[in-house]
Amino acid sequence: MKLELGNFYVKDIVFGEETSYKDGLLTVNKEEALKVVFEDEHITEADLVIVKPGDEVRIMPVKEAIEPRHRVGGGPVFPGVTGDLMQAGNGRTHCLKDCSVLVVGKHWGGFQDGLIDMSGEGAKYTLFSQFINICLVADTDEEFEKREQQKKNHALRWAGMRLSEYLGSCVADMEPETLDTYELAPVTKRSEEVNKLPSVVLVLQPQSQMEELGYNDLNYGWDCNRMVPTFMHPNEVLDGAMISGSFMPCSSKWSTYDFQNYQMIRRLYAEHGKTLNFLGVIMSNLNVALEQKQRAALFVAQMAKSLGADSAIVAEEGYGNPDADFIACVVALEDAGVKTVGLTNECTGRDGMSQPLVTLDVKADAIVSCGNVSELIKLPPMKTVVGELEALARDGLSGGWSTDEVLGSSVKEDGSIVMENNAMFCGDRVTGWSTKTMSEY
Template sequence: MRLEIGKFKVRDIVFGDKTAYCGGILSVNKEDALKVVCEDKYITEADLKIVHPGDMVRLCPVKDSVEFRCKVDGGEGAYPGVTSPLGQAGMGRTHVLDGVSLLSVGKHWGGFQDGLIDMGGPYQHYTIWGDMPNLVLIADTSELDEQREQQKKNHAIRWAGLRLAEHIAECVRDMEPEEVDVYDLPALNERDEKTKALPGVVYVLQPQTQMEALGYNTLVYGWDGNRMLPTFMHPNEFLDGCLVSGSFMPSSSKISTYEFSTNPMIKRLYAQHGKTINFLGVILSTLNPKMEEKARCVQIAGQIAVALGAKGAVVAEEGYGNPDVDYTAMLVELERLGIKTIGLSDEATGRDGASQPLVSMNPATDALVTTGNVSQFYEMPAMEVIGELEALARDGNSGGWEGCINPDGSCVMENNGMFCANHISGYSRRSCADF
């Protein structure tokens, strides 16, 4: 399966008379863009703003991040099964506006799954979005039944962001990209003998799929992940928009739609394919609320890995707490089957770092990579707010609480509430140091 990602390097975003890309500048016609947003009858008001690295601007509550992309050849759309009819992702050509993103932000109501991003100040570099220009969609909706609920589907705002990102990317559909990344991973039986002799490695991705009620979980080609069993997939499918982020899980532990489609771990494994490893592909697993479901999925995923001939695995968990049981069980099972395995996740060690990092522990889990502590405490200076900072304290954001916002606009917060800050996809900026 061969996928070409045509990149258009964006240095800045501006508003202009037409939506176009030229010489590193993305110009957006604001009026036309808002028409696309307001196609949804539940969107009651919307606006667009542009933020840059270093701006003393705080975004809250952030719902999702999306890459600007359009499908040029070989598929139905940028997010098949969601914004377009169901079709095969992972082949043909997709054009992307590289180095920028669309951020969807609520004008008022947030929830524990929504987050905060600082574009400047001491926490600018805690997320990848602090270091890139972003087009920000700020919207409110008439989904009254969710406004005062801690758990929200955020459907209207998230889908508006997906539609808008694809609409804007259409401006480069017929242009020649400045750079083309090619992802071409042959079928297992068609690889050369040199590659087959290398250790086979699988990437086991556990996206957030815990909610039994529909509408909150990660979508796989538009299908709710809670309704799936572990599945073997081609890595190109992920780089071509087969996953859309859900609206569940404390924010810093989430994987955004942007990260699913630009997954740096998949790209890293691709880069080593044929050199140090034989990258077999991706086992898409699930995170489940019940013990029997956890055990079943781990068992099935393990047998897929064995059937593929895997000798090594990278397991990535979106979330923490209850999902730690699925995560640890997956690590233990793969090791039991003779597959050398590392785990990639964040941890919950408390503000003092002295608590148990994972809900479930096992001596077999001796190769773990942490991307951050969800309980890390932040003291954040006052700055301009896009959205509504009060959502951090009022609406059950997992990093905030009543009284966490000071009269001068400064606030305190746990890492839990910083949007996708732990970057379990592989973007994490956390590092370890000896003192």
Template sequence: MRLEIGNFHIQDVDFGDETVFENGLLTINKEKALQVVYEDDRITDADIVIARPNDPIRITPVKDAVEPRCKVSDDAMFPGVTNKLVPAGTGRMHVLKGGCVLAVGKHWGGFQDGLIDMSGPGSYQTMFSYLVNICLVADTNEDEENNEQQKRNTALRHAAMRLSEYLGECVRDMEPDGLEVYELPPLNQSDDRVRKLPGVVYVLQLQSQMIESGYNSLVYGWDTGNMLPTLLHPNELLDGAVVSGSFMPSSSKISTYQHVNNATVKRLMWEHGVTINFLGVIVSNLNVALEEKQRSAMRVKQIANSLGAEGAVVCEEGYGNPDTDFILAISELEDAGIRTVGITNEATGRDGRSQPLVDLSIKADALVSTGNVSQLLRLDPMEMVVGDLQSLARDGNSGGWEGSIKADGSIEMENNGIFCADANTGNHFKTVVEY
């Protein structure tokens, strides 16, 4: 399978008469862009606000992030979700790099929603502070969700996908600044030199703990709570086959933007044929009942064994209850003789002294930490708030509480509520401080 990604690098974004990209400037016709948003009649009120790096802007509640892009070949973006169900992973994609569409609630937030600061100390917490953010700020008529801590946010999240595709269409017929090519042949077509390299799989554990539909991550539009672990070609992930869900403390969330830009998968692709034989992506899920956890871990091992894997990288979306799925998968792989590295965050308390994971095993002896969800942050007020700052304390944001917002507009919160701060896919720039 061969996937070509043509990149157009955004320097700035502004509003104008037409939606065009020229000399690094993305100009958006706001009226036409909002027409795409209002295609879903559940959206009652919407606006688009631009937030640039170093702006004195705070954005919350953020529900998802989507990269502006379009499929140039005869395929579809986000197959099975906002477009027809077709195979992903081949053809050509054009991408507006450096820009991002954020789905932001105008009034209602929840446990799974996050905060982004475009400047100041808070901006060091998440990669999204360094992108030019096109904020879709909207209300919906989903009144039954407004007072719920857990919200599906389906209308707004899917509107962000449609908006990102609308913006991406403006570079459909243009020549990109650069071209990335991702190509991985069928396993039986690899040459002898590649087959002699260590076989490695990437295991992506997607959040799927909600029983009702509409909350969990999607694979080709299919609720991951109803699936067994399955094998994907890496290109399928980079081409939009996986869409972020709406249940997960925000710092631990893997956004739709991060799925298609999964830095770990891209690095494994680059290492294929050089240091490793990259065998593919095993998409797994995170369950509630112990038997379900054991079943998924067993299937991950069976798939990896069938592929002849000698090494594995396991990425967990979330923490707490999912730590058991994470450790079980690592243990099963290690028992099969497959050397495994795990990537996850920690919940060590504000003082860093608590047990980092709910479940542990001596077999999990190679773990990469992406941060402490309980890290306490004190952030100065911002000149402008996009969205609704009160939602941080009022609506159960996983990092906020009553009293988080001070009289002067400054806030106190945990890293838990910073949007995608822990970046378990490797789109990350935090490091460990050694004491």
């Protein structure tokens, strides 16, 4: 499979008469763009707001991030989700870089939503403060879940994907400024030189623990709760086959943008044929029952061994209950003779003194930490709030609270906040973006 990602580097975004791209300037016809959003009758109100790095802006509650793209030659950017099923990972897709579509609740947040600060202390915690973002701020008539802590956010998430496709279409017939090419020979057809290198498989554990459909990550539109570990070409992940769900504390989440730009995949590609032989991706899942966790771990280990993997990297989306899947997978791989490195965040409490993962094993002796979800963060007020700041305290976000004996409410009268890292949108960057470091004292 050969995938070409054509890149157009967005330096500024403005509203104007025609949606177009020229010399780094993305112009958006707001009226046309909102028509795309309102194609879903469940969207009751919506607006678009442009925010830029350095703006004194706080965004809350953020539900999703998506890179605007266009599939050259036809077909949906997200096969099986925004259009008919087709093979992802082949051909050319055009990408608007250094920007994203952020899906933001106009009113209602939930357990899985988060916060982005575009400047100040809070900006360092999330990748998306570095981008020019088009915020889709919207509400729906999905009354049944407005006051539910867990929300599917279906209408809002799908509107974000349609908007991203609409924006991406403006570069459909243009020549990209740079072109990234991703191609791997079939595992059994690689050169002698490549086969002599240490072989690595990447095991991804996207969030799939909700047994009711509609909350979990999607694989070609298929709810990951219904799948078993599956061997995938890494190009498929980079090219729209995977969609973020609406579950899991926000700092642990992998947004759709993260899947589209999965940094660990890109790094393994960069090393392929030089220092290692990148076999591909085993897309696993996260389960609820112990037997399900053990079964998935056995599937993964057998698949890795059958592929001839010398080593593996395992990355989990989430923490707590998913830690059992994560550690079980690492142990099963080690038992199969596959040297394994884990990639995860931790839940070590506000003081950093608690056990980092729910379950541990002596065989899991090489784990890269991406941060502590419980770290306490205090941020001053911002001049402007996009969305509704009260959601952080009111709506059961995993890192916010309405009252605390010592700290009071997460949202203070002056607009300053105190919260756990849990509520920072994709803040732990487990997909490979993380700039955090660990020091031993």
